Amino acid sequence: MSNRRKRDDRLSRGAAMRRERERAEARRNRTVAAIVAAIVAVIVAAGALVFALQRGGGGEAPHEMTSDYGIVYSADSIGSDEKVEGVKPVKLVFYEDFICPACKAFEDQVGGYVEKQVKLGVISVEYRPIAYLDQASTTDYSSRAANAAACVYDSAGVEAFQRFHDLLFANQPPEGGPGLDDDTLIQMAEEVGVDDVEPCIDNQEFEDVVIDATDAASQNNVVGTPTILVAGKELQGAEKDAIPGLEDLVNAVLSAGARTPVAPSEPGASEPGARESPSDKQQ
Amino acid sequence: MAVDVSWRSRADVAWPWLALVARLVVGGVWLAAGLSKVGDPEASVRAVRAYQLVPDSLERAVGYSLPLLEICLGVLLVIGLAQRLAAIASAVLLAAFIVGIAAAWARGLQIECGCFGGGGAAEGTDVTAGYRWDIARDVGLLALAGLLAWRPTSKFSVDGLLYPDPRTTREVP
Numbered sequence A: 001m002s003n004r005r006k007r008d009d010r011l012s013r014g015a016a017m018r019r020e021r022e023r024a025e026a027r028r029n030r031t032v033a034a035i036v037a038a039i040v041a042v043i044v045a046a047g048a049l050v051f052a053l054q055r056g057g058g059g060e061a062p063h064e065m066t067s068d069y070g071i072v073y074s075a076d077s078i079g080s081d082e083k084v085e086g087v088k089p090v091k092l093v094f095y096e097d098f099i100c101p102a103c104k105a106f107e108d109q110v111g112g113y114v115e116k117q118v119k120l121g122v123i124s125v126e127y128r129p130i131a132y133l134d135q136a137s138t139t140d141y142s143s144r145a146a147n148a149a150a151c152v153y154d155s156a157g158v159e160a161f162q163r164f165h166d167l168l169f170a171n172q173p174p175e176g177g178p179g180l181d182d183d184t185l186i187q188m189a190e191e192v193g194v195d196d197v198e199p200c201i202d203n204q205e206f207e208d209v210v211i212d213a214t215d216a217a218s219q220n221n222v223v224g225t226p227t228i229l230v231a232g233k234e235l236q237g238a239e240k241d242a243i244p245g246l247e248d249l250v251n252a253v254l255s256a257g258a259r260t261p262v263a264p265s266e267p268g269a270s271e272p273g274a275r276e277s278p279s280d281k282q283q
Numbered sequence B: 001m002a003v004d005v006s007w008r009s010r011a012d013v014a015w016p017w018l019a020l021v022a023r024l025v026v027g028g029v030w031l032a033a034g035l036s037k038v039g040d041p042e043a044s045v046r047a048v049r050a051y052q053l054v055p056d057s058l059e060r061a062v063g064y065s066l067p068l069l070e071i072c073l074g075v076l077l078v079i080g081l082a083q084r085l086a087a088i089a090s091a092v093l094l095a096a097f098i099v100g101i102a103a104a105w106a107r108g109l110q111i112e113c114g115c116f117g118g119g120g121a122a123e124g125t126d127v128t129a130g131y132r133w134d135i136a137r138d139v140g141l142l143a144l145a146g147l148l149a150w151r152p153t154s155k156f157s158v159d160g161l162l163y164p165d166p167r168t169t170r171e172v173p
Helices: A002-054 A101-120 A141-156 A158-170 A182-191 A198-202 A207-219 A246-255 B007-038 B041-050 B056-079 B083-106 B127-150 B158-162
Strands: A071-073 A090-096 A123-129 A227-230
Touching (some): A002 B041, A002 B056, A002 B158, A101 A123, A101 A158, A123 A141, A123 A158, A123 A207, A141 A158, A141 A182, A141 A198, A141 A207, A158 A182, A207 B041, A227 A246, B007 B041, B007 B083, B041 B056, B056 B083, B083 B127
Antiparallel strands (some): A071 A123, A090 A227
16 A cells, blocks of 8 residues: 555656656747747848848939940941941840959950951940959959949940940959959049049949849849850850850851951951951950 | 676767767858858849749849848857757758759759859859769768757757756766
8 A cells, every 4th residue: 555655656756747847848949949039030130131231223324325234336336437338237245244354354355356346337246244243352343343334434425435344354353352442443434534433433323223234134144254145146165164255256246147348458358257367366 | 797888878979079060060151151142142143043943033032031041050050059950951951952053964054053152154164063062062061961950969059058968967877
C-alpha cells in the first residue's frame, strides 16, 4: 500500500514536471518568435527606408530624346554636308555605360568608323546611355556621367553630346574608384563648348531620366553593356564570349544591307564590302 | 567500469563547434550577398530579370526583397537564433538559386549570377567556369545548411541561451 502510494506520488510529480517543462518550452518558443519577428521587422523597415530614398524615375527627358531615351546621331540630326543623297542609313543602337571598360574598348575600335559613316549617311546611331554599373564606383559615377551627357545634349544638341560622349570614354576612370567628380565633368563639358550645364550636373537634373532609361533598357532584355543593335539585331562578337569589335560591326552593317555610297574623298571605294577593311582603324 | 569515450560521444562534443562554423559560414555569405545588393536594388531587379525565370510582374518584388531576405537569414544564423528555421529557409533558397543558375546555363544564357551584386551579362569571361563555380559554392552551402537543419545545436548561439542543452545541464544520475 505504501509502495503504491509512493509510486503515485512519483508519477504525479513527474507529470507536474513535464507540464512545467512544456510551459517553459512554450514560453521560450514565444520568445524566439518575438525576437525573430523584431529582427525581421527592423531589417525590412531599414531596407524599405533605403529603397524609398533611392527609387526615383518619372522625370522629364530632354526634348527630342527618343521614347527609349536615345539620342540620335545621324547625318540628318547633325546636318552633315557629306551626306550622300538617296542612301537610307542602317540604324544602330548603342547601349553604353560610361564606366564600362568593354564599352570603352568597343568605342576605341569603332569610333572613327562610326563618325565617318554617320556623316556619309550610311549608318545612324542612337546612343542610349544607361547606368548599370553604379556599384562599380563609390560615387554612382555611371549615373552621374549619364546625367551629365543628358545635360550636354539638352543644352547644346547632338554634336556636343557626341563629342562629350567620346571625351567621357577617352577619360574613363577605373572601376572600383570614385570616378570623375562633378567639377571634372563640368570642365569636360566646357571642353566641348558647353558652359551652362554646371547646375544641371551638380543637381543631377536628369537623374530620374537616367533611372527610367536604365530600367527601359533592362526591360528590353539588355543584360549588359555594351549592347549593340544593328538594324534591330543584337551584335555578337565573332568569337565566343568576346566583345564585338570593329570587324563584327562592319560585317553586320554590310549584311544589314548598307548601301555603300561613293564617298567624294574616296573615289576608289565604291565596291560594297571593300570600302572598310577591319584593319583600317581610324581615330 | 572504464569510461566509454566512444566515437559517438566525441562527435557529440565536436558537433556544436562544427555547427558553429557552418552557421557562421552560411550566415556570413548571406550577409555579404545581401549587403552587396541592398544598396542598388534596381541592379538586383536587373539581375533577376536576366535569368528570365520570374514573371515580369514579380521581377521588381523579387529583386527588392531578395537582399532583405538574405540579410535576415544572415543575422539569424550569425547570432544563432531560430537556427533550424533559418537553416531550412537557407537550404530552400540555395536550392532555388542552384536551379536558377543551372537553368540559365542549360539555356545558354551568357549571364553572371549576380549573387554578390552586379549580374546581367557576363562579358569577356569564361561563362561556363562561372556557372560551375557558382553551383559548386551553392551546393557546398546547401550541404552546410542541411547539416544545421538536421542538428541545429551549436556553440555560442542565442538558441543555446534560451534552450540550455539537456545533455550539459542534466544531473548525472
